[in-house]
Amino acid sequence: MTLRPPYRNKAVKEGFAAAVEEINNTLRFMAETGCRGFDCSKESLKTIEVWGRKEVFLPETLEAVRVDLGDCRRCRLSGSRKNIVFGSGNPHARLVFVGEGPGYEEDQRGEPFVGAAGQLLTKIIEAINYTRKQVYICNIIKCRPPGNRNPMPDEINACFPFLGRQITAIKPDFICALGTFAAQTLLETKEPISKLRGCFHDYMGVKVLPTYHPAYLLRNPDKKRDVWEDMKKLIKELG
């Protein structure tokens, strides 16, 4: 039988020859590296076909993130915590508040922002005409550092991917970053909070508004005025 290659002019002929040589080389290479045949069954082709499709990747959910976090032992904070403080509020919130990390009260109860700073945060949320149930509240790290010391870089690195996944699951329009650690971690910067606050930045396509941490406001009540200015910008953007 004579094979009739599908070429009508010189360029096509050369292209066809190059493609055949390429296929030949690939098959030879596969044989040399141990390939002994192909499974071209309908079932296999069907299995492979969906791999490139988007829907093969399940949408992120807070439940899935919580399951993967498990009884986390990824950093030393697991040794001293009482509870993991995962986050609370509306899983589809337009607005997410991100703090630094749980304090004593939060560790005891497993809920974010339930101590003195939390009460002030509740007032801030209500001042922008939202309730705690309508927004989502979480932290950069999910376990309390002993004595409320600052989180260490390796503790932040261990925990931060889970916050990223929470944000992916919630898909908020806005993040309000509370204080230095939240703002600097989300925005990957060392700029002080006093420079970052009051303007919208970007984290994974979400608008981030840094402002002072409520605990800082308890120590510096004169800064409440700045936070109110920031919240007015948030109200305007939220529409």
Ligand code: URA
């Ligand atoms: N401070 C934080 O940053 N987060 C809390 O949950 C409580 C206090």
